[in-house]
Amino acid sequence: MDGGCQLNEILDKRELCPNITMFRISSPELVRRAEAGQFVILRAYEHSERIPMSIGGLDPANGILTVVVMEVGRSSAEIVRMKVGERFMDVVGPLGVPTHMKDFGGTCVVVGGGVGIPPILPIAIALKVHGNKVIGIIGARSKDLLIYENELGGVCDRLLVTTDDGTEGIKGFVTTALQQLVDAGENVKFVMAVGPVIMMKNVAKLTQPHGIETWVSLNPIMVDGTGMCGGCRVSIGGKSKFACVDGPDFDAHKVDFDELIQRQAMYKTQEKIAYDTYLEKCKIGLGRA
Ligand SMILES: Cc1cc2nc3c(=O)[nH]c(=O)nc-3n(C[C@H](O)[C@H](O)[C@H](O)COP(=O)(O)OP(=O)(O)OC[C@H]3O[C@@H](n4cnc5c(N)ncnc54)[C@H](O)[C@@H]3O)c2cc1C
Ligand code: FES
Structure with missing residues (x-):
């Protein structure tokens, strides 16, 4: 190499x-x-x-x-x-299936929260390559938890930052900034949101009445990643889909977010035991600390 x-x-x-x-x-x-x-x-x-x-x-x-x-x-x-x-x-x-790309004939908004921020960078780059105007919105609880600000700032035509506590940018959630854009008459034709399920659910709720095409990248628990185990099943427009092979991107206005939230929490007890045991092993020198 x-x-x-x-x-x-x-x-x-x-x-x-x-x-x-x-x-x-x-x-x-x-x-x-x-x-x-x-x-x-x-x-x-x-x-x-x-x-x-x-x-x-x-x-x-x-x-x-x-x-x-x-x-x-x-x-x-x-x-x-x-x-x-x-x-x-x-x-x-x-x-998985790549994010669908074209010239949307208006403004595209990429919205990211937490570890959902990095994947919107390649998406923003691809949207620019297809000739779109791209506005980025990223949010975190406070200034010290914001990531990829410079990277996205260098790609997007405009980057809006939100923090829950107002320590940087607009005080509020990513949806606060998105609502401001829509209210200001920005010609938003496409929104792509990646982040916590509750954030994606609220982005979908905001854009639906405006008829803005909106896609989200879903993160259910995955096991094999090949469509064989059924672990990543999500409901889209009343139909079962597997996020690993049919997604992870789906039309946000068709996603059953509440079911996804429930399924993500299914193994919480087992996951906590595995994490605690691993950290304990690290402490006594048996794990890879
Ligand atoms: C398509 C896809 C892309 C992802 N991209 C990223 C990424 O870029 N960066 C990143 O840090 N994580 C990402 N995740 C989530 C990541 O895979 C999980 O956090 C990881 O599998 C947890 O494993 P663990 O053993 O550390 O924790 P676990 O013990 O398995 O889980 C610990 C906690 O995390 C929650 N959790 C477990 N799996 C997921 C999941 N898939 N999504 C959300 N919460 C979960 C559990 O409910 C639990 O509360 C992605 C998931 C998917 C499906
Ligand atoms: S992870 Fe097994 S079907 Fe998707």
Whole structure:
């Protein structure tokens, strides 16, 4: 491989804010084929679980994939503890259907919250390539939790920032900024939202009465990522779909968000036990701390 790096090697790792870490991984073949809106499945070590992660950046010239990981449980904790120079056991992808792209003939708004912010960067870039005016809206609880501000600022025609506590940008949620844009008469033709389910649900609620085409990237629990296990089943317009092969993008106005929220919480007790056990092992030197 170029420059002596190996497949799936971590070339760079940076904590973007507390609990959220960015990894740049050597994966030339995957990056060459990947498109905005797709995801990968990562496995840290041989006995690790496989977990889905959005594509948070593509650098085909150097064969580098960016993913941004929030530590929420056992497997993400294990990944966050990996070091530069280590190799992932697997980086599988690109998976899922790319975000549909065209010239929408008006303003496109990309909305991101938390670890949903990085995947809107490749989407914003692709929308620009298709000749659209792109406005970005990113939100976090407070200023110190905002990520990708410079990256998105460099791509979008305009970037609006919101914080729940008003420490930066507009005080409120991403929907506060989106509502302001619509009220100001911006000719919004397409909205793409990625982030917590409740955020995507509220974006959908806001745009529906205005008839604005709106898509969301769903993040149900996934197991195999191949459409075989049924773990990632979501209801879209009353029909069952599998987010790993039919999505992860879906028409926001057809998504049953309440069912998704329920299904995401199904294994909370088991997940907490696995996380606590892993952190305990790290403390006594048995985990990869
Ligand atoms: C298509 C897709 C793209 C994703 N992209 C990213 C990303 O770019 N960055 C990132 O940090 N995470 C992303 N996720 C979520 C990530 O896969 C989960 O956080 C991870 O699998 C949790 O594993 P764990 O063992 O660390 O925690 P677990 O012990 O499995 O779970 C801990 C907590 O996280 C919640 N959780 C578990 N799986 C998910 C999920 N799929 N979505 C939301 N909450 C979940 C659980 O309900 C629980 O509260 C994505 C998920 C999907 C389906
Ligand atoms: S993760 Fe198994 S069907 Fe989608």
